[in-house]
Amino acid sequence: xxxxxxxxxxxxxxxxxxxxxxxxxxxxxxxxxxxxxxxxxxxxxxxxxxxxxxxxxxxxxxxxxxxxxxxxxxxxxxxxxxxxxxxxxxxxxxxxxxxxxxxxxxxxxxxxxxxxxxxxxxxxxxxxxxxxxxxxxxxxxxxxxxxxxxxxxxxxxxxxxxxxxxxxxxxxxxxxxxxxxxxxxxxxxxxxxxxxxxxxxxxxxxxxxxxxxxxxxxxxxxxxxxxxxxxxxxxxxxxxxxxxxxxxxxxxxxxxxxxxxxxxxxxxxxxxxxxxxxxxxxxxxxxxxxxxxxxxxxxxxxxxxxxxxxxxxxxxxxxxxxxxxxxxxxxxxxxxxxxxxxxxxxxxxxxxxxxxxxxxxxxxxxxxxxxxxxxxxxxxxxxxxxxxxxxxxxxxxxxxxxxx
Ligand SMILES: *Cc1c(COP(=O)(O)O)cnc(C)c1O
Numbered sequence: 060x061x062x063x064x065x066x067x068x069x070x071x072x073x074x075x076x077x078x079x080x081x082x083x084x085x086x087x088x089x090x091x092x093x094x095x096x097x098x099x100x101x102x103x104x105x106x107x108x109x110x111x112x113x114x115x116x117x118x119x120x121x122x123x124x125x126x127x128x129x130x131x132x133x134x135x136x137x138x139x140x141x142x143x144x145x146x147x148x149x150x151x152x153x154x155x156x157x158x159x160x161x162x163x164x165x166x167x168x169x170x171x172x173x174x175x176x177x178x179x180x181x182x183x184x185x186x187x188x189x190x191x192x193x194x195x196x197x198x199x200x201x202x203x204x205x206x207x208x209x210x211x212x213x214x215x216x217x218x219x220x221x222x223x224x225x226x227x228x229x230x231x232x233x234x235x236x237x238x239x240x241x242x243x244x245x246x247x248x249x250x251x252x253x254x255x256x257x258x259x260x261x262x263x264x265x266x267x268x269x270x271x272x273x274x275x276x277x278x279x280x281x282x283x284x285x286x287x288x289x290x291x292x293x294x295x296x297x298x299x300x301x302x303x304x305x306x307x308x309x310x311x312x313x314x315x316x317x318x319x320x321x322x323x324x325x326x327x328x329x330x331x332x333x334x335x336x337x338x339x340x341x342x343x344x345x346x347x348x349x350x351x352x353x354x355x356x357x358x359x360x361x362x363x364x365x366x367x368x369x370x371x372x373x374x375x376x377x378x379x380x381x382x383x384x385x386x387x388x389x390x391x392x393x394x395x396x397x398x399x400x401x402x403x404x405x406x407x408x409x410x411x412x413x414x415x416x417x418x419x420x421x422x423x424x425x426x427x428x429x430x431x432x433x434x435x436x437x438x439x440x441x442x443x444x445x446x447x448x449x450x451x452x453x454x455x456x457x458x459x460x461x462x463x
Pocket of ligand 1: 088089150151180182183231258280282
């Protein structure tokens, strides 16, 4: 049974106050809060077995290596990858996308086409633009419609024999739209294009099955999944990871090194140069265990209740407009009230203990589409409550009356 009061006990930060008011944390799309089990795993690592991995003969190093590789297997099972070495531990989503983009440099030629969606986070736009500059490939955009949904008719028309890669987020961080990635992947494969899905915003709510999706690359960040910052994953199909050259040179990613010739290590080490975020990787595994113990079905259905409740209450506020009204969305609400600048609303909400995000949410093309400088974004997690939404609505009404 889903018991939010009991779940809240797992998150020490939810007990703190901000400006003398109980914290209401509605910035979950930027980063999630950390349960005690994950904090304990971090403390345990540094208290009991902090050591460098893979090379050590001593006990601490072996313990750390075992735990780190256990975490990789937890991640493999969570995403249902076929092999553990198809999971590359990265510094996060941005790092993972840059790895793939850089790898494709040697595989593209002038005139090749890449397709991006209009709903992307900057981290799934800029690395590809840099790749296009280097290779002469051309970037095409799947447009969106007024409700923040991708125009799939145009997508199908953009695909052709020159299309080499398609990249799209599973869920938009700015609007919450859940994109039809199954259709995107299937259509891309018909023209032999590879697909990278940015799952940073989807993975806190949805448990993806990379084999069922038949996706080529899937990336995500631990810190949006109740894990620590600075760690994430690149899932890649074995055949693709073997085809791509390594991203960085250094220790750990080699088989043999001499000044005449270096040969690279096999997967996953080929992509994991240097000492990784060992503690972060282990804590990521613990965070996944925690989320799975709560249950992704329960998480999604409870968050959906919060989304409907908040949407209904917000729409009663005069002049309030919600951006992103897809029927298929996660618990993210982007909005503005009349001509009030989002930053002003966010600053007043903060004084009342409420954390929301304001601005372009690293998705300026979406803001340009709506011709707005930004939005206020409230994003809910399974540890939020309807009572918090009521506090937020009252505070928002106060802010609006002060600012208009
Ligand atoms: C947060 C986010 C990113 C960036 O993740 P980092 O952890 O900052 O690398 C990329 N794409 C989407 C959709 C996001 O929500």
